[in-house]
Structure formats: structure tokens, C-alpha cells
Amino acid sequence: xxxxxxxxxxxxxxxxxxxxxxxxxxxxxxxxxxxxxxxxxxxxxxxxxxxxxxxxxxxxxxxxxxxxxxxxxxxxxxxxxxxxxxxxxxxxxxxxxxxxxxxxxxxxxxxxxxxxxxxxxxxxxxxxxxxxxxxxxxxxxxxxxxxxxxxxxxxxxxxxxxxx
Amino acid sequence: xxxxxxxxxxxxxxxxxxxxxxxxxxxxxxxxxxxxxxxxxxxxxxxxxxxxxxxxxxxxxxxxxxxxxxxxxxxxxxxxxxxxxxxxxxxxxxxxxxxxxxxxxxxxxxxxxxxxxxxxxxxxxxxxxxxxxxxxxxxxxxxxxxxxxxxxxxxxxxxxxxxxxxxxxxxxxxxxxxxxxxxxxxxxxxxxxxxxxxxxxxxxxxxxxxxxxxxxxxxxxxxxxxxxxxxxxxxxxxxxxxxxxxxxxxxxxxxxxxxxxxxxxxxxxxxxxxxxxxxxxxxxxxxxxxxxxxxxxxxxxxxxxxxxxxxxxxxxxxxxxxxxxxxxxxxxxxxxxxxx
Numbered sequence: 001x002x003x004x005x006x007x008x009x010x011x012x013x014x015x016x017x018x019x020x021x022x023x024x025x026x027x028x029x030x031x032x033x034x035x036x037x038x039x040x041x042x043x044x045x046x047x048x049x050x051x052x053x054x055x056x057x058x059x060x061x062x063x064x065x066x067x068x069x070x071x072x073x074x075x076x077x078x079x080x081x082x083x084x085x086x087x088x089x090x091x092x093x094x095x096x097x098x099x100x101x102x103x104x105x106x107x108x109x110x111x112x113x114x115x116x117x118x119x120x121x122x123x124x125x126x127x128x129x130x131x132x133x134x135x136x137x138x139x140x141x142x143x144x145x146x147x148x149x150x151x152x153x154x155x156x157x158x159x160x161x162x163x164x
Numbered sequence: 165x166x167x168x169x170x171x172x173x174x175x176x177x178x179x180x181x182x183x184x185x186x187x188x189x190x191x192x193x194x195x196x197x198x199x200x201x202x203x204x205x206x207x208x209x210x211x212x213x214x215x216x217x218x219x220x221x222x223x224x225x226x227x228x229x230x231x232x233x234x235x236x237x238x239x240x241x242x243x244x245x246x247x248x249x250x251x252x253x254x255x256x257x258x259x260x261x262x263x264x265x266x267x268x269x270x271x272x273x274x275x276x277x278x279x280x281x282x283x284x285x286x287x288x289x290x291x292x293x294x295x296x297x298x299x300x301x302x303x304x305x306x307x308x309x310x311x312x313x314x315x316x317x318x319x320x321x322x323x324x325x326x327x328x329x330x331x332x333x334x335x336x337x338x339x340x341x342x343x344x345x346x347x348x349x350x351x352x353x354x355x356x357x358x359x360x361x362x363x364x365x366x367x368x369x370x371x372x373x374x375x376x377x378x379x380x381x382x383x384x385x386x387x388x389x390x391x392x393x394x395x396x397x398x399x400x401x402x403x404x405x406x407x408x409x410x411x412x413x414x415x416x417x418x419x420x421x422x423x424x425x426x427x428x429x430x431x432x433x434x435x436x437x438x439x440x441x442x443x444x445x446x447x448x449x450x451x452x453x454x455x456x457x458x459x460x461x462x463x464x465x466x467x468x469x470x471x472x473x474x475x476x477x478x479x480x481x482x483x484x485x486x487x488x489x490x491x492x493x494x495x496x497x498x499x500x501x502x503x504x
Contacts, residue, residue: 029316030212032345076479079383079455080413081441095384095477096341097321101212108233109214111478114342127342148343 025144030100035135037146050142053153059162064153065137067160068117068128075115086161091117100131110134114149119159126151126159176222176257177201182265192218192247192258202267202363203260204306206319209248216247222257225250261368263303269363270297270305272333277356280419283340284385285351286325289360290333297364299328301371301396302389302473302501305364307336309349320346323475323501324365325388327395334362337385369501371397372471376497377405379470381460381484383412386475387420389501393473394427394434403432407464411456411480413442415449437463456480457487468492474500 021043027034039046054061071085075093085091096112110131118125132149135141143150157163172185175195186195193209193216196202206213214234220243227235231246250256276288291297304323311317326335340347354360371378371393382390387410394408412418417440424436439452439459452459464470467488474484481500489495 027315029207029318029345032315032343032348076477077483079411079441079457079477079480079483081455093477093479094341095479096339096344097385097477098206099213101207101214106230106233109212112341113477113479
């Protein structure tokens with residue numbers, strides 16, 4: 001099942017039952033910077049705003065995640081060599097040893113390693129990891145502004161060629 | 165006068181090889197550690213890392229909800245549990261890899277810290293207590309960082325890059341990772357003369373005792389266990405055919421090349437083949453070019469008589485397994501240390 005653009009406006013999977021989300025998503029022994037960056041918004045607000053952004057653009061989250069995951073996988077298979085993922089955009093994978101758990105309890109661990117997607121003309125870039133893709137997919141959580149693994153939904157959709 | 169003793173439960177480890185007694189409700193992870201059996205763990209017992217899996221063979225209770233995301237269905241069916249979440253209230257029997265019995269905690273001192281490339285650090289740790297370490301070439305240790313800049317101490321795994329004969333310490337290769345808590349500490353804070361703690365050795369990656377030709381493929385710091393194995397094979401006067409492929413992007417990512425080429429004159433039938441996938445044509449590189457998988461396929465189109473030893477990122481390992489099996493090597497003969 002894929003989300004329709006309208007569905008992006010619906011509340012994402014409930015995480016608000018977890019106490020003190022800001023603490024859960026802050027720096028920890030697994031994540032030096034945490035997942036919120038310098039964003040003063042509450043996590044639910046970040047998720048809601050990003051869902052609205054996608055809804056306004058008419059992009060459903062599953063489609064964006066699918067495009068990002070394909071870029072991640074293709075770059076990983078290139079073993080560190082740059083690949084083209086869309087018009088004007090390249091991706092490079094950086095392997096790393098170990099796993100990182102989801103910040104949310106009972107959600108398992110994810111391989112480390114990241115793929116950096118860069119737009120050649122503007123120099124804009126962002127990173128995706130197995131965990132960041134999972135958080136977007138499962139929770140609609142693109143991370144707070146200033147987080148090293150924040151994915152701006154509109155920028156990502158544009159760089160992946162989903163919107164003009 | 166008699167004093168009442170606190171009740172304890174018995175934990176039988178590996179069919180009576182070791183029996184410990186712990187207070188009921190104590191986690192297996194903590195109970196084992198208190199009795200000198202150090203199970204790997206990176207989260208300190210919070211059901212987050214999934215490193216402390218043990219097989220419960222007697223007295224098992226179902227896994228807790230917190231364990232389920234970290235255990236596969238086959239592991240659950242086989243009785244695997246997270247030691248940090250298993251708190252026996254009755255006698256229990258568990259099975260762990262035999263090599264864990266030789267795991268110890270070590271303290272050491274950084275006696276050498278050098279950059280071997282722009283993003284890879286070489287560390288030499290000389291042991292202070294105990295003074296020597298026994299391990300098998302290919303194994304890894306779990307090192308502990310110190311708290312810094314508000315960040316907690318963390319545990320991370322690193323393959324030993326030195327041979328077992330060099331038992332007074334260990335060499336490590338550490339690649340800087342963006343936002344990596346341990347690697348930033350190692351690169352930016354740790355200095356020569358500092359103390360460091362680690363436990364080990366861990367892992368089953370090692371050279372077999374067979375006489376089969378060996379095909380080694382590694383990338384980046386995946387060279388560490390391969391270097392340990394090769395140096396160990398030199399000491400053992402190994403005469404097996406060995407082909408060692410080292411994949412990198414460009415010349416600036418290569419290291420220890422001269423040292424490894426020298427082994428071609430020491431080992432009976434050894435070739436070291438570095439290969440670059442993104443080196444500019446103008447760079448003067450005359451060696452192999454292309455993805456390491458392509459280079460292996462080109463040089464060893466029929467792998468069927470080899471045993472393979474792989475160490476690197478999950479992407480590299482998966483790609484190599486695919487190519488090697490296509491080239492006739494059964495997966496059972498592919499040994500790997502995946503960075504995950």
C-alpha cells in the first residue's frame with residue numbers, strides 16, 4: 001500500500017505515546033548529535049510540518065522513500081565510486097562498521113554507512129542512512145533542522161527528480 | 165552464629181564447561197561478566213545493540229517484547245535470547261561460542277598514533293594489565309572511548325591488525341566516520357601516552373587449517389584482519405597459494421601497499437593486488453583499475469578451488485559473495501567479516 005498525497009496530511013504513526021520524545025531523540029551513546037539538530041520544534045510538529053510539505057507538493061512519502069532507498073542501494077553497490085541518481089545529482093556511499101539502533105524502543109538495529117546525494121550545480125547535498133530511511137518510512141520523521149541526517153522533503157523530492 | 169545466604173540460581177554454560185551462580189533476577193549479561201565471562205555488548209545492557217545473544221538450552225522463558233526486534237524468527241526458534249534481558253529466577257543452561265571463554269578485559273596505553281591515510285588512523289596499544297593477549301589472527305576487540313565534550317563513553321569493535329605473535333599489544337586501524345563518537349574521540353582527543361580499555365578477543369573470522377588456495381578481498385580498514393592473518397601465515401611458513409585484492413577509490417586511499425608487496429618475496433605463492441575504482445587516468449597509476457569485484461573476476465575467473473576471506477563494508481561483502489559464487493566458489497567456502 002502506498003500513501004496518497006492526502007494521506008501525508010494524516011498523523012504519522014503514533015510515537016507520541018513515548019515519553020519525552022525530545023530526550024529520546026537527543027544525543028546518545030549511539031548518536032553523537034541526536035536526531036533533532038538545533039530545531040526548537042517538538043518532534044510531532046516536525047513530522048506534521050514535513051507531512052504538510054509533502055502533501056502540498058503532491059508527493060507521497062512512500063514514493064520518496066522508495067527513490068531514496070534505490071539511490072542508497074545503487075551507491076552502496078558502487079563501492080564508494082560516485083554514481084548518477086537523477087539529472088544533475090550524484091551519490092557516493094561511505095561504508096562503516098557496526099549497527100545503530102532506532103531511537104525508538106523495540107525497533108531493532110540498522111547498518112551504519114551513509115550515502116551522500118549531491119546536486120552538482122548548486123552543491124546542495126544531504127545524507128541518507130538505513131536508519132534515516134526507516135524513520136522517514138515508519139514514522140514520517142525527517143529529523144530536525146540541523147541534524148546531520150535531516151532530509152528536507154522538498155529538496156529531496158526535487159533532487160530525486162520527483163518534482164520539477 | 166549462622167548467617168542466611170542469599171539464594172542463587174545456577175547458570176550452566178556450554179554443557180558444564182563453566183557453572184556460575186547468580187542472584188535470581190540478575191541479567192545473564194551482568195552475571196556472566198561478574199564471573200569473568202564477557203559477552204559482547206555495545207549498549208550496556210539496554211536491549212539496543214543486540215550483541216549479547218546467547219542460546220538458552222534449558223530453563224528458557226519466551227523472549228521479552230524488547231528483544232523481538234533484535235532476534236530473527238530462526239533465532240527465536242533456536243532459543244536465542246539477549247543476555248541483557250534474560251533474568252533467570254531458576255536454574256538455566258546456555259550455550260555461547262567457546263572463544264568467549266578466552267575473552268578478557270585489558271587496559272593499555274597508546275604508544276603510537278599515526279595517520280596512515282587522510283582518514284585512517286593507525287593505533288598501537290601496548291598492554292599494561294594484563295601484559296599479554298592471546299588471540300587468533302582475524303579476531304577483533306571491543307574498545308571503549310572516554311567521555312568527551314559531553315558525549316558518553318562508547319564501545320566499538322575493531323579488528324586487530326597485528327599478528328598473534330606480537331602479544332604485548334595490538335595494532336588497530338580506525339577510519340574516521342562522519343559524526344562517529346568513537347572515531348572523533350580517537351582522531352581528535354586521544355593522544356600518545358593515554359590509557360585505553362578494551363575487551364577481547366572476539367569473532368570467528370580466521371584462516372582455515374586447510375591447504376586450499378586463499379582468495380582475500382578487502383577494502384579500507386578491512387585490511388586489518390587480513391594483515392594479521394598474512395603476518396601469522398608468514399610466521400607459520402605457509403606455502404598456500406594466496407591472492408590478496410585490496411580495493412580503494414584512488415591512490416590517496418591506499419596504505420601499507422609496500423609492506424604487503426614485500427610479502428610476495430616472503431610467502432611461497434603470494435600476490436598482492438591493489439585496485440583503484442576512481443583514480444584519474446592522469447594519476448600515473450599502472451596497477452589494476454575497476455571495482456574490486458570486477459578485478460577479482462578478471463584475475464580469477466574460476467574460483468572453485470579457492471577459499472575466500474572477505475573483510476569490508478556490507479556492500480562490498482555482498483557484491484563479492486555474488487561474484488565469487490558466480491565464479492564457481494560455494495558460499496560455504498566464503499569466510500567474511502562484515503562491518504555490521
